[in-house]
Amino acid sequence: MENRAVGVVAVIITKRNEAANAVNDILTQFGHIIIGRMGLPYHERDLNIITLIVDATTDQIGALTGKLGMIDGVTAKSTVAKIK
DSSP states (O other): OOOOEEEEEEEESOOOOHHHHHHHHHHHTTTEEEEEEEEEGGGGGGGEEEEEEEOOOOOHHHHHHHHTTTTEEEEEEEEEEEOO
16 A cells, blocks of 8 residues: 555645636646645735645645646645554
């Protein structure tokens, strides 16, 4: 069995109008590893923040954050706890 991890991915979007469709497309592609999602607008700073709870291999999590991070105006970081 492959090593899986449960983790949290933080996504900060600074250019919502330009990035929203691309972000949603990627989240749909990785929907099978996302077990929870919460999104909040932060109007005072003109930011949008999405947190994802994921259950996946570290390679899958890295692929998700890597694709998100390639979008202009998007930053994505993850933290994971390996489980058996």
